[in-house]
Amino acid sequence: MKSKIPTYPLNKSFSKFEEHSRNIIIADFDDRFRIFDRQFPHRHTYYEIFLLQDSSGVHHIDFEAYPFSGPVIFLTAPEQVHQLIRKKGGHGFAIQFEDDFFNNDNGTDSRLYSYFLFDHFQTHPVIPVNEAEWDKLKTLVDLALQEYKNNLSGTSSLISAYVKIILMEILRIRKQHFQEQEIQTGTQHQHLLHFKRLLNEQYTTHHEVQDYAEQLRITPRQLNSLVKQFLNKSASQVIKERLLLEAKRLLAVNSLSIKEAGYELGFEDPAYFSRFFKQGTGMTAAEFKKSVQNTG
The missing domain is CATH 1.10.10.60 (Homeodomain-like)
Known part of the structure; x- marks a missing residue:
């Protein structure tokens, strides 16, 4: 069976691993003066949080069209077929990680993020955010990115903690925007x-x-x-x-x-x-x- 739609592993992402974090990538980008280069259907073997501040277009995820105008959050899971079409470039952040990120922590919270933020049942993989929500997320991601670029004692644990806080914040934002029930561990x-x-x-x-x-x-x-x-x-x-x-x-x-x-x-x-x-x-x-x- 020959694949018609390319599938990208984490090591073929648009950014590179830091030496201390081989199962996660945190990157910022600014392509306001060019179009992002994956505007064709493709898949990943990894999870991705893509935060885009000032662009607009449509994101096709598993054959559903999601129009957007930034600031916006995109959540994609492994094997999802998606195509991001933007009218112009923008700037923001990408956080990409493999399933190990959830599996390394046996706590229930990690599996909740996996199954409620990134799953095949999700109806809101594209989440608009207001300026206050963007500013808060940007502060958290900036801290995670700063730590990602370090190679100090405890860096991996701090990166994991920051990303989980970001996931928690996104879950809260999604709940508020789409009137979802509280996710609990009962x-x-x-x-x-x-x-x-x-x-x-x-x-x-x-x-x-x-x-x-x-x-x-x-x-x-x-x-x-x-x-x-x-x-x-x-x-x-x-x-x-x-x-x-x-x-x-x-x-x-x-x-x-x-x-x-x-x-x-x-x-x-x-x-x-x-x-x-x-x-x-x-x-x-x-x-x-x-x-x-x-x-x-």
């Missing part, structure tokens, strides 16, 4: 976090709400109620959307036939997969594949 959120993790691991083999409810040791009705409370969707809708997202990625990124894409996702009947895709997207898989090729 039983309900743990069930939701566990459901998200299971779905990301098992969407090719488990397509029914019952499959996940059994593993969570709750009833399908309880799982539906939980998902509806926090995501405003039914559990079956979330499962369907996860499958459709991956179907789009497979059809766009790899030279798979429609039949092969269906098999990859656990659909043994190609006709059923075609109906599933058409019902979920409003177009046939062939039409979607053609539309991506025309815009890629």
Whole structure:
């Protein structure tokens, strides 16, 4: 399978590692007099927080268009297909890190950031910020960047702490802007976090709400109620959307036939997969594949 959309590892980012932090990059940039050079569909193997102060355009993330006018925050997770189209350059910051950043800390907070700020369920990967919010974020990122450029005792721990504070601040800003419920570490959120993790691991083999409810040791009705409370969707809708997202990625990124894409996702009947895709997207898989090729 030959990839049609390039995938960039962290060591091929637009900046370089500091010697003491090989799994994270913090950089500032100013390209107000030129256009940023990745204005085509691509993917990363890493997480990215991209803070842009004074530009405008549209950010296509997993085939959804998000118009923006800075200042703005972009949050992208590994494997997401995205294309940032700007009308002009700008200036700001990028924080890029691999999954190790979350895994190195066994605390619940780290996994909450991973699954609630960067996940395949997120509906707000583009977050507008006002001037006061930008100033506060800039102060925090400046401190992280200053530490990143050092090589002193405790530098790695301080960088990790600064980035977690920045994530916490972004979560707070997103909650305020989009009227989201408070993210806490109680039983309900743990069930939701566990459901998200299971779905990301098992969407090719488990397509029914019952499959996940059994593993969570709750009833399908309880799982539906939980998902509806926090995501405003039914559990079956979330499962369907996860499958459709991956179907789009497979059809766009790899030279798979429609039949092969269906098999990859656990659909043994190609006709059923075609109906599933058409019902979920409003177009046939062939039409979607053609539309991506025309815009890629």
